[in-house]
Amino acid sequence: MVNAPAAVQTANEIDRLIRTDGGRLMACLIARLRDFQLAEDCLQDALESALIHWGRHGLPRSPEAWLMRTAQRKAIDRIRRAANFRSKSDELAALIALDSEAAEPPEETAIPDERLRLIFTCCHPALDRKASVALTLRSISGLTTEEIARAFVVSTDAMAQRLVRARHKISKAGIPYSVAGPESWSERLDAVLAVIYLTFNEGYAASSDRHVRVDLCDEAIRLCRILLTLCPHEAEIEGLLALMLLHHSRAATRLGDLGEIIPLECQDRTAWNRTMIAEGTSLLERALRRGRPGVYQLQAAVAAVHAEAPSFQETDWREIALIYDALITVKPNPVFELNRIVALSYADGPAIALDRLAAIAGLLAEYQPYHAVRADILARLGKDDLARMAYEKAIELSGTEAERNFLGERMGRLA
The missing domain is CATH 1.10.8 (Helicase, Ruva Protein; domain 3)
Structure with missing residues (x-):
């Protein structure tokens, strides 16, 4: 017993x-x-x-x-x-x-190569790209269904059904899970990059347990470095590695001693990792010179503007908004539009940003950052009652105690 x-x-x-x-x-x-x-x-x-x-x-x-x-x-x-x-x-x-x-499992030094091979293997072209990426995140990266749903901005039930359908298709169609050779890398590369990117994102802003999971960030960066040695002239691999390094350079300043969130405007920029920033900027410049700007390169360009700004107040928000314009042209996405609205709120004022938020409300109704952004913009406009309601919704959708405490503290500042 x-x-x-x-x-x-x-x-x-x-x-x-x-x-x-x-x-x-x-x-x-x-x-x-x-x-x-x-x-x-x-x-x-x-x-x-x-x-x-x-x-x-x-x-x-x-x-x-x-x-x-x-x-x-x-x-x-x-x-x-x-x-x-x-x-x-x-x-x-x-x-x-x-x-x-x-x-015994393989030695630690062999894991990155083996894991990357398995990611290529699981990102099978016979599966829908979203399904293969979700299934790989669940089984190889170890993310939960809830975490993957958050990454795809869908409900947990919808993601669970997508995973079940993908497994049924694998079983019914007899899709072979053999190691992908170099000749098949190109048709799988987009999905592989998405797996690495979303793994990093979950580590950078974890939806459960801790607000930051450095282990996932480090693993994603390591996998991307290996991938770049295999495909050294791929601009989007360089762009993704640049993006992750530029974001990860702020890791030491994003949480306080008690695990509380420190927002970008309050971070100590002298403590940002300048070595990572230099490497990320160099990779981005090299990628952009190839003349094939893609989603990861453009997101890295946004991160580079933040990294190079002497202070939050001196950030070139107009340039960031223009980069998001290009991003939305390359890949229409309501999350990119939300980020563009944030930039516009600082470049053109919160009133214009609030009007634009209404256009994407239906697409991001259950997306926590949407409500957090809306609350901040309403607070800056002095609409305290509406801001309080938005903060309450954002807190309800938050996955970590750190997020709830941060938003609660912001809400407490309202008159």
């Missing part, structure tokens, strides 16, 4: 493993099983077994290795029970041989 303290400890450890190592374990399993759905099912089976076994006997010496070995054995059991057992006999023999070897 499992005692209550042990059960709590076990559940906490499993939650930690899913958060920190879930993507890596999934990547290893897909690489070994060559079957996306089988890998996902077996990892879930292993986690359920861990909940029972660890609760009774305590945590193993290496929880990750225990999960890998258990998942492999679950795969053997599933293949043996499958109706097409004979057609999978070779796979079963290979898996049994693998199970007899050490079940």
